Amino acid sequence: MEPVQTPGGGAVLVGKNRNPIAVLFFSVITFGIYWLYWYYVINDEVRRHEPAVRCTPAVALLAQFVPIANFVSHYNTATRIQRMELADGASQTISPLVTFLLLYFLIIGYVVQIQSHLNAHWDSHRLAMVRAERQGLLGARPAALTPAEEVGVPPERRLGEAQAQQP
DSSP states (O other), X not given: OEEEEOTTSXXXXXXXXXXXHHHHHHHHHTTTHHHHHHHHHHHHHHHHHOTTSOOOHXXXXXXXXXXXXXXXXHHHXXXXXXXXXXXXXXXXXXOHHHHHHHHHHOHXXXXXXXXXXXXXXXXXXXXXXXXXXXXXXXXXXXTTSOOGGGGTOOGGGOTTSOOOOOO
């Protein structure tokens, strides 16, 4: 997780974007071990991003091994993501019921649905930071974020800076 500065002066943690197809691929070649890792990590990211969303990633992971509890855990994970999206004012949110049905009728759809909504949510936070930087609402970037100068971006291509005038 990386901190992203907000226009209000605080910082919010955002998770890692993952390719849903890669999650499925690694889950298949590791015989489901990557699925368990992914499931734990996404629940942990949601918990760390939105403290109001109550979640214990270890309990969510252990529920995968209990027949009825795994149904509840999958539904609750989608509900947590929906609450997180609603708290940030997202126009389209995940549907826990549709996500739950996708899991049991088309397993691929569950991963795609969950990870796509998480990716969109994390991207919205990153985009809000870039917009705020361009408008001059933010001060210095947080220390965990790499400045454009350190990664070799030429001055005319840096976000938030005036374009270099050519004669």
